[in-house]
Amino acid sequence: MSELKRTQLYDVHVAAGASMVDFGGWEMPIQYPSGIVAEHLYTRHACSLFDVSHxxxxxxxxxxxxxxxxxxxxxxxxxxxxxxxxxxxxxxxxxxxxxxxxxxxxxxxxxxxxxxxxxxxxxxxxxxxxxxxxxxxxxxxTKDWAAIAVQGPKCKDILMTLSGGVQLTEPMKNALGTVTLEGRLVRVAKTGYTGEPLGFEVYCRSEDAAWLWNRLVELGAKPAGLGARDTLRLEAALPLYGHEMGLDxxxxxxxxxxxxxxxxxxxxxxxxxxxxxxxxxxxxxxxxxxxxxxxxSDLSVLPRRIQPITLLDRGVMRAGMPVYRGEKQVGWVTSGTMVPYYVAEGEGLQTVITDETAKRAIGLCYIDSDILTDDTVEVDIRGKRLKAVIPANHMSVSAPPFARPLLYRPEEKDPVGSLENLPGKAFELLKKAEENHLWRQKQCINLIPSENTPSHAVQMLSASDPSCRYAEHKKVLSFYDKDIFYYQGTKFIDEVERLLVEQMRLYLGCAQVETRVVSGQMSNMATFSALMDWKNRLDRKHTPQRLGYVMNNHIIKGGHLSAQPMGALRDYVAVDPKTERTAVVNFPVCRDNIYKIDVEGTKKLIDEYRPELIIFGKSMVLHREPVAEIRAFVDAQNIPTTIMYDMAHVLGLIGDHFQNPFADGAEIVTGSTHKTFFGPQRGVIGVNYQREDLKWGLWEAIESRTFPGSVSNHHLGTQLGMLMAAYEMNHFKDAYQSAIIANAKHFARALKAQGLDVQGDPAIDYTETHQVIVSVGYGTGPEVAERLEENNVIVNYQTTPEEEGFTASGALRMGVSEMTRFGFGPAEFDELAALMADCILRGKDISEDVVRLRSRFTKMHYCFNDAEFNAALDRFAGEIGF
Structure with missing residues (x-):
């Protein structure tokens, strides 16, 4: 009888031909017949199983x-x-x-x-x-529950086959879930010791261990032993007790x-x-x-640190080998081996992982703390000094679903440009710009929901004088809050700005509007800055407090980047001292519709966290936001909060066809003016505060945080274009918005009828906005989007709320705004849906068909284009030299 302990899967390992060894008093598989190298590569390429029940x-x-x-x-x-x-x-x-x-x-x-x-x-x-x-x-x-690590790019698909498609955990690292796999309860953790961006550790009852292991193997996973587990963790630079921890x-x-x-x-x-x-x-x-x-100057407390090390000369490092810099020993290798990897070709998203494999000598070392990344050292390997380097990393997981090896390469300097033949280069620029313009405007179909083509009048005004001029201005109390300009020659732009504010107040349905911000992101930054400034208005003698808890849509759930701690919110939101995390809580989503906010769940979180700011709005948006429901709740509970709606994507849909945010109870609306709102690239902030309101001071803070807080030159030319777009939008609003919503719903139904997996609620024709989302398979979004572009259809590849990152995107996000403006209706979206299905599902070349379809629709709609207006526009173009 062996004195070594055995896991619940011992018999399974023996039956599979594993080589069993003593590991910490347990009889464990070091490798299977395929060998450590094959097991390592299969983990990185597909899915491996590791018995971690010990x-x-x-x-x-x-x-x-x-x-x-x-x-x-x-x-x-x-x-x-x-x-x-x-x-x-x-x-x-x-x-x-x-x-x-x-x-x-x-x-x-x-x-x-x-x-x-x-x-x-x-x-x-x-x-x-x-x-x-x-x-x-x-x-x-330990005896009651077994543990199996399921690691690699295909592990999620395999496990979800057993869960019946039920999501295992949230897609972020360290998330947990409790699910049933073919009727058996398991605990699932999005953790692992391989460094894989996609990996789980599954805890199951001991009596279910052999069944689960064998079912996973049946579905395509392969067993891996401790040898591959060690090479994988080493590539990921993860510490092992007894090597990188404990005694040196x-x-x-x-x-x-x-x-x-x-x-x-x-x-x-x-x-x-x-x-x-x-x-x-x-x-x-x-x-x-x-x-x-x-x-x-003082390394006595932390004389050495663990760092990655890569051998430049030919050889293999092992634990305990001395590391030198010059003649001084500066530490030791703590772990080292030869690690296999798949060779990749291409650059960026066009990188292809080939079937070719290679090996590299890497490790971890415990070396003097003053040794920096890219420093060269030497490793004494059996009496011979071999050259090595300290890299930043051995591997990256920033492009899921694959872990990608980082082969050490000295930093390359950017090439210096040439001053030769600048006239020729200018000519080439004009030629390529013309080709691009004709392709985008006459030959391809643009479905990117965050884009739109402004009318000819908007484009010409945006490029005219006062483009590139200055017109800084600020309200001054001494002159009864009249705007004082800091430059001369600004009377015309003063008139334009006053008219623009007037039109935008009518369009948004609010009391006050700030139009000097030049992007949606800047609109949010100015608002966050103003909220923080207003919070600290009564105490200017101390370091300003940041905003307390903020509620938003998480970026994984479709939220705007600018409303995330990684975006514009970063410099204005506090860190919760209890959790040591940014004071942000996310809207929960409905279990049966991950694109929709769970209102009752939101109320519970608001009651728990009492956020100072609630930010509605998404960049992946299929539904109205529950502004009215949450306004009623916070008012009834007397929770002092500010409700903001970032309408960047749906600014052009404000109204009865989609949503009236101020009527629903929003206090602040921000947005971009070039998406569904078809103006130039700018931003806008609207509020519904009156002079007698307590928060009138917040509006004044928004104005001051715009200028001088955010902008100096606020792009005066595009202010002209924006005024023209506002005239167009207010005039054509009802017809345009109804067409957008109708086309989006029809397009979604047409794509579904063609066999594509349209996301959203079929009861409402999948969408309430301009957007349509189609699932094309985990991790395939970038490839499908590229294939469509090659066929003259432009879309976004998009991460769904169940996926780990943009390179793992399994969906396409599309919008109907631009093509609606160019005259597309239900018949054209039917035709487009059929073409896209041919390209996506059957790999057909549709490029010429798309050009023929697009060439029939080059005239802009929902803008002023009668004979008198066009004559004036032509005269204007001639006078300014266009």
């Missing part, structure tokens, strides 16, 4: 569970939301690691802590000793902040109190910040 699994329960975990873990446990996980470290009193671990919160009342197999007994002894003063319990469930090769304890992941795993939140190792970790963090600022 990892220690412990349930932590009881009244003091949070306080206990805050004390013994490095992470901020209070920041862990339900159905989320976090990487953490179990620290010693002196700031080194007992182990690293993952903490999961599948349920409200308990946590699951997963630790390294070889350290389980040591970890539990350490934790039990620390638990004596806490009213909570730990229950090891000289027998000294390694500081936790020597590991790059420490900056994510360690929290100094006040609610953590005096947790184990806090003071030495604070010293390490201070040293880490100095080192990151290239202050190497």
């Amino acid at each position: 990892m220690g699994r412990v349930l932590v329960e009881g009244p003091d569970r949070v306080a206990f975990l805050q004390h013994v873990l490095s992470s901020n446990v209070e920041s862990l939301d339900l159905n989320m996980a976090q990487y953490c470290i179990i620290p010693t009193e002196n700031g080194s690691a007992v182990d690293d671990a993952y903490l999961y919160r599948f349920e409200e009342e308990r946590f699951l802590l997963v630790v390294n197999a070889a350290n389980t007994e040591k970890d539990l002894a350490h934790l039990r000793e620390a638990m004596k003063n806490y009213n909570c319990t730990m229950t090891e469930i 090769p000289a027998g000294n304890e390694m500081p936790i902040f020597a590991v790059p992941l420490a900056k994510f795993a360690v929290s100094f939140a006040p609610q953590k109190g005096d947790f184990i190792g806090r003071k030495p970790l604070e010293q390490q963090f201070a040293a880490f910040k100095r080192i990151m600022n290239r202050d190497f």
Whole structure:
């Protein structure tokens, strides 16, 4: 009888011909007959299974569970939301690691802590000793629940085959879910140790382990052992206890902040109190910040750090090999091997992963903290010094669904341009611009929902004088709030701006409008800045407070980039000291329609977070936003908040055919003026505040944060074009908007009839806006969009709310606005739907058919074009030299 422990899948491994080894007291598969290299490559290319049931699994329960975990873990446990996980470290009193671990919160009342197999007994002894003063319990469930890592680009499709198409988790890293796979309950975590952007760890009852493993194999996954697990984690530069944590090769304890992941795993939140190792970790963090600022004056606290290393000379690195810079030993290799990869060809989105494979010698090293990225070093390999370099990364996961190797290449300098033959280059520019203009305006069909072609009058006015002039102006109280201009020659633009404000107030249906912002993003920035300024209006002597909680549509759920912490909101929203995350909460979506806000769920979140600002609006928008419902709720609950609606995509649809935001209760509306609103590229801010309102001061802040806060030259030429577009929109609004909505619904039905997977609610013809979304298959959106462009149809490839990023996009986002303006109606959208289906589903060349269809529709509609107006336009063009 073997004295080694065995997982629930031992017999499955033996039956598959695995080579079994002792790993931390467990008899585990090191590799299968296909070998480590094949297993590594299959993970990166398709989907591999790893038995991780040897990892220690412990349930932590009881009244003091949070306080206990805050004390013994490095992470901020209070920041862990339900159905989320976090990487953490179990620290010693002196700031080194007992182990690293993952903490999961599948349920409200308990946590699951997963630790390294070889350290389980040591970890539990350490934790039990620390638990004596806490009213909570730990229950090891390693024998009761098996764990299978399902990793690789195809893992999601395979698992969702078993779930019947039910989404496993939210698409972000560390998300959790509880689902049934063919009737068997499992816990799913979007985590893993391979570095794959698409990977899950599935926890199932022990009696279901063999069934699940075998079903996954039947569906195309292949088993992989510890050998491939090690090469994969090494390529991803993930630490392994005993190599990158614990004792270094000289027998000294390694500081936790020597590991790059420490900056994510360690929290100094006040609610953590005096947790184990806090003071030495604070010293390490201070040293880490100095080192990151290239202050190497004191390296005593953090003398060495873990960094990637790539061998430039021919050879293989192994753990323990010395690393030198010159004649000085600066550290050791902690992990090293030869790693396979698929060779790629092409650039950008046109990159193709070929079937050709190669290998490279990479590793991790523990080296002096003053060694920087791109520094060259030498590795002593059996007495021979081989040249190596410190790269930034071995791999990138920024383009899912594939993890992509980063082969070390010295940074290339951008080529210096030439001053030769500039007249010839100018001529070539005109030629190519003409070709592009004719293609876009007469030969291709543009379905990008964020674009539109302005009328000829709008285009000519935008390029006329006062283009490139200045007209800064500001209201001055001394002159009874009359605008004072800082430049002469501005009387005409003053008149234009006053007329534009008048027309936009009529169009938006609001009291005040700011038109000097030059983009939708700037509209939002000026508004956020004004909200922050207004919040701090009573106390100018201290550092201004940022906005408290903001509610928005998450970018993955179709939200605007500018309303995200990564976008324009970034500099204005606070960080919640409790969670140490940006104070943003997202609208929940309906389970049966992920494109629609869950109103009741939203009310619960508003009641919990009481946001200072609620931002409606999306860039992927099929439905009206529930402004009226939320306005009624916050008023009834007396929640002091500001409701804003970023209507960038649907600004041209304001009204009875879509939505009246101010009538619904929005206070601020921002937008872009070149999408469904068919003007030049500008922005607009509208509010419904009156002079007697408390928030009149917010409107004044919006004006001041526009000028001088955001703009100096506010692009006066396009102000003229904008006024013409406003005249057109107010005149043709009803006919234009009704045509847009009708065409979008008809186009959606036509695409569906052609066999395409149209997203949205069929009960409303899939859309209430100008947009239509079609699913074309996970990760295929960019390729399909490129194929359509080659056939003269321009669309967006789009990430759906279930996908990980734009390179993993599985949908096309389309809009009917521009082609409606060029005269397309139901018959033309029927014809277009048939052509697109031929291209998407059957790979047919439709390019000439598209040109023929487009060439019939080159006249602009919903603009002034009678004989008298056209004669005036021709006279204007002649006078200004167009």
